[in-house]
Amino acid sequence: MTETNPTTQRALRILLIVAIGYLALLIGQPAGLDVGRIITDVATTPTNVLQQLVIGLANGSIIVIIALGYTLVYGIIELVNFAHGEVFMLGAFTSLMALSIFTTTTATGGLTAPFWAALLGFIPAMLVCGLLNAGIERLAYRRLRNSPKLAVLISAIGMSFILQNIGLQFGALGKLTQVGPEFQIFQVLGSNNAAPKSFPVVLSTANLLGDFPIRITQADVLVMGTALVLMLTLNWFVQNTRLGKAMRATAQNRDAAAMMGINVDQIIALTFLIGGALAGAAGMMFGLYNGTVVFTMGFTAGLRSFTAAVLGGIGNIRGAALGGILIGLLAAFSDQYLAVRWTNAWVFLILVLVLLFRPTGLLGQESGDKA
């Protein structure tokens, strides 16, 4: 580093920001960054901004719940669990199957399920995904725990391919409905493995605010409410319970935790179990909110949630919450005002920028980590 005085440094930094801003405006055009059009859009329907806020918060809530799984696992074994997005995808499929037992066909040919079935469906989704995630750890990560980080990372990527293919093949079970009526529950999977599957309609799409120009539906309330409950429960668990303290201790120093009598293997398995259960819940939330699930959905969700975790400060539970909401909002506004096709690219850009300029994220590690 060469010596420069603070004023010069400041001027250089401002220049850099102006230059990046200029480049973004220039290059951003094809990616939907058309300032003129955006201003017109906002001016003609200003309420739409608030509408996107609602959508962003709801989608952000789902991202938060997935991001917690990344952050918990990273916090405890410093692994980016690339399979996590796929666990979420399988969570959505499990939710769909759980609902399908209670699904009926309406007069107009649509599928519908009662509200209590959706709430009940959270249980199998969380259970299956929790056990699946813990199983992945046991099978693919535990024996590599003392290997170079790259080995575990590659194992995680491999796991993600396997799970995505399981998701694809699972769709084929829909064909069983041709065999006989006893396989009716697979009807929700349709006849094409790879095609998106429709969730039965569970929630009313009526605007809870009546004729108000901003729509808030039951789905918005359910998704945000569930996310809040899960987040608060997790935070309480980690801060106050015996197992939660063991999780924190293991995350902060694994050897010391073992010396305290903590069964580190068990605690790591528990962490995967919790992260997986959250991904399962997010799968149900996603299905209820967006109406369709598809075997490739783990990638996008994984990218956004991982970015959210990194943006907030990976390993930090509050950071995941903040990052998830921000990415949800970014995605909603990008979908509306930039271009849907480019939303993932914008999210990816955020990921790259954070990793380049602030790898510890907005909140960094939890406070007090000066040792």
Add this chain to the structure above:
Amino acid sequence: MAILELNDVHSYYGNIHALKGISLNVEKGEIVTLIGSNGAGKTTTLRTIQGLIRPRTGSITLEGEELTRLPAHEVNRRGICQSPEGRLIFPRMTVLENLEMGAFTRTDHSNIGQDLERVFGLFPRLKERVKQKGGTLSGGEQQMLAMARAMMGNPRLLLLDEPSMGLAPLLVETIFDTIVALNKQGITILLVEQNARMALSIANRGYVLQTGEIRLQGDAARLRDDEEVQKTYLGGH
């Protein structure tokens, strides 16, 4: 019967043969010190006893019970607690939470409060800082916390790995005084030190470790007078 007995213990890091047949014993109520220069294998010995490293051959027993293949958390449950090299306190937990973690596996909950008062008696500084995060403590305070945390496990055998490392001379005195005080309260201690002079001055017996082997052993007083120990570890005279 000895509280702790190691018999011909061999430990490895991959292909590095770090412990080449360590045999030692610690009797109830003793302070036994393990001295030796940097890289001799002192920490490896303590980590092997604790179960963090599995010895390839040899046996480790605690009052006759086999510990050799037990994982670290099981060894802790059998009454061996350690203040490890580098302290390894939990940086994002408060002092109080760190101490609670020390008592994590105890079932005699009614005695924990009493033990907390006992360690606060030994380390008043920690009492002033109960709500502070471990990572914000000074090096000396972290050392006290690591020792206090190990004490909270109500150990049958306390392992201390270089408790004086990196501390100011005055603080070193305090730490050694505390070790003596702990021992007077009836705690058996295996003390690893590079500061051989101090360690031998408070210990009953000592072992001198060199490149993974026990080079000398005997009464602390005798070791202090030994010509070779004087030359190599006590800076001659």
